[in-house]
Amino acid sequence: MKLCEFIRPASLAAARDALRELGPKGMVLAGGTALHFMQDHTPVTAVDITRLGLSYIRADEGGYRIGATTPLSEIQRYRAPRWALHEICRCIATHQIRNISTIGGNIARVFPWADLPVALLAMGADMTIYGEHAGMLGADEYFASQPAKRFLGGDLLTEVRVPALRAGQGVGMVKVAWTSAAFSMVTVAARLDLEGDEIRSARVAAGAAIPFPRRLAAAEAALAGKAATEETFRAAAEAGGAEADWRGREGMSAEYSRHLAETAVFDALARAAKWARGRSE
Amino acid sequence: MMKDERYPKEVTFSLNGELKTFATSADEKLLTLLRREGYRGTKYGCGQGTCGSCTVLLDGKAVYACLLYSMQAEGREVRTIESVGTLDKPGEFQQELIDGGAVQCGYCIPGMVMSATALMESEKEFPDDVVKEYMDGNLCRCTGYEKIWAALQRVLERRRAKEG
Numbered sequence: 001m002k003l004c005e006f007i008r009p010a011s012l013a014a015a016r017d018a019l020r021e022l023g024p025k026g027m028v029l030a031g032g033t034a035l036h037f038m039q040d041h042t043p044v045t046a047v048d049i050t051r052l053g054l055s056y057i058r059a060d061e062g063g064y065r066i067g068a069t070t071p072l073s074e075i076q077r078y079r080a081p082r083w084a085l086h087e088i089c090r091c092i093a094t095h096q097i098r099n100i101s102t103i104g105g106n107i108a109r110v111f112p113w114a115d116l117p118v119a120l121l122a123m124g125a126d127m128t129i130y131g132e133h134a135g136m137l138g139a140d141e142y143f144a145s146q147p148a149k150r151f152l153g154g155d156l157l158t159e160v161r162v163p164a165l166r167a168g169q170g171v172g173m174v175k176v177a178w179t180s181a182a183f184s185m186v187t188v189a190a191r192l193d194l195e196g197d198e199i200r201s202a203r204v205a206a207g208a209a210i211p212f213p214r215r216l217a218a219a220e221a222a223l224a225g226k227a228a229t230e231e232t233f234r235a236a237a238e239a240g241g242a243e244a245d246w247r248g249r250e251g252m253s254a255e256y257s258r259h260l261a262e263t264a265v266f267d268a269l270a271r272a273a274k275w276a277r278g279r280s281e
Numbered sequence: 282m283m284k285d286e287r288y289p290k291e292v293t294f295s296l297n298g299e300l301k302t303f304a305t306s307a308d309e310k311l312l313t314l315l316r317r318e319g320y321r322g323t324k325y326g327c328g329q330g331t332c333g334s335c336t337v338l339l340d341g342k343a344v345y346a347c348l349l350y351s352m353q354a355e356g357r358e359v360r361t362i363e364s365v366g367t368l369d370k371p372g373e374f375q376q377e378l379i380d381g382g383a384v385q386c387g388y389c390i391p392g393m394v395m396s397a398t399a400l401m402e403s404e405k406e407f408p409d410d411v412v413k414e415y416m417d418g419n420l421c422r423c424t425g426y427e428k429i430w431a432a433l434q435r436v437l438e439r440r441r442a443k444e445g
Contacts, residue, residue, distance in 0.1 A: 006290065006307035006352040033330060033348045046307060048353070073342070094418025095396065097330055099342040100349065180417055181331065 001027065001035040004043035008051060012156065015049050016131050020154030022047070028156065030069045031100040034109065054104070054158060063163045068104030068156070075103060082165040084173075084275075088119040088189065091175040108157045109148040110213065113183040117143050117213040119173055121205035122189035125162045131155030143213055168194045170275025172268035176260055184208035185249070186257065188264040192228065192272040199223045204236070204265060209246045209257040216240040219265060228273045230266075237265040294354040296320075297364035305351040311337070312346035315361060322362035322391045333419030336392035337361050343399040343415070362391035365398060373439075374398075377432035385423035393419045397433055405444065407437045 006029075009015040019026045022045050029035065029046040054067040057078050064083060066075065076089035076098060092098060092106075092115050106116040107127070120139050127142045129135055133155055151157065165171060173189040186209040193200040202223035207213035219240030226232040241262040248254040288304035292314075295301070305314050312335045315323050323346055326334035330348040337346045338360040366372035371379065374397050378384050393416070400407070400415035412433065421429060 003307040003350065006350065008355070029350075029353075032350060032353060036329065036348055046350070046352075050353075090414070094330075094333070095415050096333065096336055096343050096345045096418040097348070099339075100344050 001038040002041045002043045003027075003035075003046045005045040006048065007045060008048045012049075012052055012054075012130055012158070015047055015052065016154050016156060018045075018047050018154075019151075019156070024152075026154075028108065028151070030102040030105040030108075031071065032105075033097055033101045034105060034111070049156065050102075055102075059164075060161075063161050066103055066160045066162065068108075068158050068160065069102045070104075071099055072101050072103065072106070073098040080164075082169075083162075084123065084165060084171040085119060085162060088115055088173045088175070088187075091115060091173075091177075091180070094181045103160055104157045107142075107147060107160070108151060110143065110146060112211060112213075113187075113208045114213065115175055115184055115187045115207065118187045118205045118207040119189045120160065120162070121213060121215055122173075122191045122203045123162055123171060124191070124203060125160055127157060128159040128161070129155050130158045136161075140215070146212070165191075165275075166193075168200075168276055170194070170272040170277070172271030172273075172275065174264040174268045174271070176264055185252070186246075186261045186264050187213075188261065188268045190265070190268040190272045192223070192269065192276050194228055194273065194276040197227050197229075199226055199228050199232070202236075202269075204240060204268070206240065206244060206261060206265070209249075209261055210244050211247070214244065216243060216265070218243040223269070228276075230270070233266050233269040233273075236269060237262040240265045290352065292351050292355050294356060295358040297360055303351070307350070307352060309351045310347055311349040311351045311354055311359070314351040315346060315359075320361050320363055324388055324391055326388065326392075331420070332389065333392040333396065334389050336395040336419065338395055338399055341399065341402060343396045343418070345418070360395075360398075362394060365394055372398075374433060374436050377435050378429065381428050381432040381435070383424060383428035383432045389419060389421045389423075393421070393429060397436070401436070401440065407441065412437070 027044040029048045050069050054069040056067040058065045072089045076086050110117050125139045127137045171191050175187045176185045187207045189205050191203045202220045204216045204219045219236040222236040222239040241258045246257040290305050292305050293302040324334035326332035328347050330345045335346040366375045
């Protein structure tokens, strides 16, 4: 991306007005790390939103509110009861990038390999939009298609709300990559809601080996109402493997991608069940 | 002085403890600005946020100067390898790297030292998983990391002894 101008609006309203006026010649800048890789070289004006008080994590009733420009490293280091997002953030990129890259930047424009959309889909997060179409969107609606389209008119993502896990709930997240810093080959996140050994409900989401992050509805259906056993998890993993269009990549066939995804679904479910059964951290 | 029209913008930040104003452009990377201004200790390696040789501290946190626009540093505190030690007076970790024969081509070392500086200034305890987390964004293609790790551990050992 080629920057021809760089502005620092003094308020959210000023940022929205500037973006509305600039139209396609404006570009929101939070951490800015993704901008260096965007192949479009049309000159744009960077609108820096990192000084507008949107960097915070606050516990509120039943959940955690995370400001859109909160760096991934802050989320990774945050600890609180029934909080789960630190695990996936530790697996994203490197220390230096986590210090700069923000949660909002990670999900305002979704790259196919992004990990956070997968985690937020599984956890049932809500996204707050500021501007003309202000409001709160659930993860399913927000990630139904490329979110960047929502922000073309100057609207801004301001906050992500992640529900705290209730008793009996657990989350498991798995990212498969060549090295700790590499982009994901497949990322899976699962949330299980257990009552004793029975699975009351499940949310399973995947990303990276498919064109866009999504929930795996067939895997979820194979879990609901069943006993939380390895056999159930294996059946759910197979169902998940069958329902998505897994893509191969250099040195990796589509079949292998699917195999990796099924293994990741199984592992994520096993971790989620372990958590639901009493991990307290 | 004639204004250089390649650099129509201005950015002011604290650099190694001194408040400075630089001419820059909206598109200039912090790394390019630093090297242009003579701070050559910060290396250009991959230029895409992978190798870590351009690591500097921004408000005490390790960041890649190649993935940061210079304008993002406005009003912040930037520290480069030049603030850590000199040829005559190397910093503590730098001396351990020398003594341990941990440096081969040396290109990655300024970045390694900056990441280690962030680690030592931010943390009170240094378990391996925390040390690895701070150092995971710095690649060395010569040494296989063993001697770098050992040199860092000798420094951390002394910190632990002091704390204990």
